[in-house]
Amino acid sequence: MDVLRKGWFTESCEMWPGGTFSFEVKEVLCKEKSQYQDIFVCNTKSFGRVLVLDGIIQCTEKDEFSYQEMISFLPLCCHKNPEKVLIVGGGDGGVAREVAKHPKVKEIVQVEIDAKVIEVSKKYLPFMAVGFNSEKLTLHVGDGFEFMKNHSREFDVIITDSSDPVGPAVNLFQENYFALMKSALKPNGIVCSQAGTFWNDIELVTKTLQFCRNQFPAAAYAYASVPTYPSGLIGFVIGSLDPNVKFDSPQITFTKEEERQMNLRYYNSDIHKAAFTLPTFIRNQLA
Numbered sequence: 001m002d003v004l005r006k007g008w009f010t011e012s013c014e015m016w017p018g019g020t021f022s023f024e025v026k027e028v029l030c031k032e033k034s035q036y037q038d039i040f041v042c043n044t045k046s047f048g049r050v051l052v053l054d055g056i057i058q059c060t061e062k063d064e065f066s067y068q069e070m071i072s073f074l075p076l077c078c079h080k081n082p083e084k085v086l087i088v089g090g091g092d093g094g095v096a097r098e099v100a101k102h103p104k105v106k107e108i109v110q111v112e113i114d115a116k117v118i119e120v121s122k123k124y125l126p127f128m129a130v131g132f133n134s135e136k137l138t139l140h141v142g143d144g145f146e147f148m149k150n151h152s153r154e155f156d157v158i159i160t161d162s163s164d165p166v167g168p169a170v171n172l173f174q175e176n177y178f179a180l181m182k183s184a185l186k187p188n189g190i191v192c193s194q195a196g197t198f199w200n201d202i203e204l205v206t207k208t209l210q211f212c213r214n215q216f217p218a219a220a221y222a223y224a225s226v227p228t229y230p231s232g233l234i235g236f237v238i239g240s241l242d243p244n245v246k247f248d249s250p251q252i253t254f255t256k257e258e259e260r261q262m263n264l265r266y267y268n269s270d271i272h273k274a275a276f277t278l279p280t281f282i283r284n285q286l287a
Helices: 064-078 094-099 115-124 126-133 144-149 167-173 175-184 202-215 256-261 269-275 280-286
Strands: 008-011 021-033 038-044 049-053 056-060 084-089 107-112 137-141 155-161 185-196 218-225 233-240
Touching (some): 008 038, 008 049, 021 115, 038 115, 049 115, 056 064, 064 094, 064 185, 064 269, 084 094, 084 144, 094 126, 094 155, 107 115, 115 126, 115 137, 144 175, 155 175, 175 202, 185 202, 202 218, 202 233, 202 280
Parallel strands (some): 084 107
Antiparallel strands (some): 008 021, 038 049, 049 056, 185 233
């Protein structure tokens, strides 16, 4: 796990060949190897604390809120009454933190396969791991596939906060995974999954959206700005069992005062609508 060179960390990956992203490290906080992946946490000069899994940046203290809020509130606010939510992955606690804020959510179930990520996040990323403290949350360490096989027609919303499709997260980008989520949803349920960036891997985005469309009568792609992710963007595939859902018109909206009370720093109703407005070449590609 020799990931530093002259005090700098550089992320490179086969998924985005020919380009890298680097940041200056002030202090290494954790270098461990779990049963599933290499875990690296450091404090940086410009981005605060950073979590890296298998050499790929998962979140930085500076901009993590944009990802966590969007992957959570896009599906939650597309649903009329998202009382029971399943989170698959999300071992840093950030998605749980955001889902717990939603006033209509009564119960959150989270399944994370890597207990070491949870442990490390609680110790070094408390600003995210605070999500694990919610009274709404029941946390399971295990395989999300196996969990959903035993929980059919149970959830209003399923959010998959996965790493990129290398290593333990590969299976979360396949059509059989979308079929499994479909079986775990209540009528009119909604799913939302991390789905990559169109600048770096349009083939992945296209395939993931098609898998979702094959299983759900309504599906769409949205995106958010996250400067420390490849190309500065991250995308989400969202699907609904309600064929009449309008993803770009949230069912639930918040006042500015409610946004302030929930400490929403990125998400609002206008951002929600805009997230589904795609550049022309992407709109044509995904049509």
